[in-house]
Amino acid sequence: MAKEIDNKEVSNREEDYSKWYNNLVVKADLAEQSAVRGCMVIKPYGYAIWEKMHDELDRMFKETGHVNAYFPLFIPKSFLSREAEHVEGFAKECAVVTHHRLKVSDDGKGVVVDPDARLEEELIVRPTSETIIWNTYKNWIKSWRDLPILCNQWANVVRWEMRTRLFLRTAEFLWQEGHTAHATREEAVEEAQKMVHVYADFARRMMAMPVVVGVKSETERFAGALDTYTIEAMMQDGKALQAGTSHFLGQNFAKAFDVQFANKEGKLEYVWATSWGVSTRLMGALIMTHSDNNGLVLPPALAPVQVVMVPIYKTEEELAQIVGRMNELKAQMTAKGISVKIDDRDNLRPGFKFAEWELKGVPVRIVIGPRDLQNGVVELARRDTMEKESVPQEGLAERVEGLLKAIQQNLYDKAAAFREANIRRVDTWDEFKTEIEKGGFLLCHWDGTPETEEKIKDETKATIRCIPLDSFVCEEEGKCVYSCRPSHRRVIFARAY
């Protein structure tokens, strides 16, 4: 059983990672379960982190030539059935709108669905927007001159999952979905690969989260895709988390929605497609990558509050004096683009504030008391290592600026070191079965068949996370860890969220 959770200790992760995670999300004021089944309320502090992610991703998309658009929440049922694999993938988890009106019930105690208001065709609340978007693209695309179309949409989607977990798998979630249309196969493949690398760059640079870029095996592919590119991250319990995907959809959707263009020779051709997305699941990844038993640890690049200042005082005069000095220092830091919060709440003691801001993951804490004011110093504490030092007020803004960068880098290095320590090459099936229990990624040879993949999954719950593209590429001859048949490369196996 997990230890009782309170604000003093988030939990012991080794005992019960799930509970640790859920409690951390709630205690750190990020989100909570809503009254609606499987849905979550993202609280202001949590949303501020999502906004930072949103803003940087949006900037990156635009930098790579994309534009934003918006498509309807409701998708006519018939659209979903156009692409066979796509329906099969999503049919089991759709919320369906059947009526458009309520009426007061006969006993007058409540409302009931008005049976006279049944929709002629049911509407599906989008689980993803390929279908409605390709139905629209049909009207936008006539000639090769209309291509490429590089649209992105920020939206919410609904997938009626059996089991939910805050940020990682909620019935409704926020995401962005890019949907592009191209004249050639090569261009579409290039786009899909480009975007998975945008995600990888984002994860590393902003989230301080190392990821493996790779291709999904046939079984793990997106419903309707020819290839699914993925970024896979390793959480602190050794399990893998798919943090973002980019799909090369071939001409499947173009054919399903009859989207053809006249090429330069005047001949009709089907359009090539990609789609790619990341969701609020990234928040889950962020939490599980860096947090410790004192709570959340946020990389400075995504922290809504980068620096919190806590005054220590006995009298009102002292408080006024200290806060006065703090405001001067804050102004210097704000000028450098650092977000600073002065916690001058007078009903809480300093120790409580320290613990609370640590729980919320604020990267840097600055404490000023009467002694510091005398000596012209401050106490500077960093969240990642929990180290404290006394530093001069002179040049504080520059020092903090450097510290924030150092913390960002240290978080990445720490996570990368953890990942390195938990990636192992495994060559025999016996070894595989014992090693997979220890968690982490296993680099193994695989014979390339879905049958073997399936059997490995049944016996060990491990799946092929990806065939690595950039790092951990192991193009070498060997024998499948399960079937012993020949293999030309290693792939990554792991248990996953």
Add this chain to the structure above:
RNA sequence: CGGGAUGUGGCGCAGUUGGUAGCGCACUUGGUUUGGGACCAAGGGGUCGCGCGUUCGAGUCGCGUCAUCCCGACCA
């Protein structure tokens, strides 16, 4: 949807053999405190997930139902 567990003030929990609810935290007020989660005093707030039943009497027993969590299956 299968297996297991749990539903009691905002949160976390206790509640013996049935006798119409209690603790810690939080909250309010006053005071003393403030360099790592303060203390004292006085207060406010719940009919025990919901429904039906057994009983003189149900948080406690029975049946049903809903919800949540965990393990599976499914998934970003």
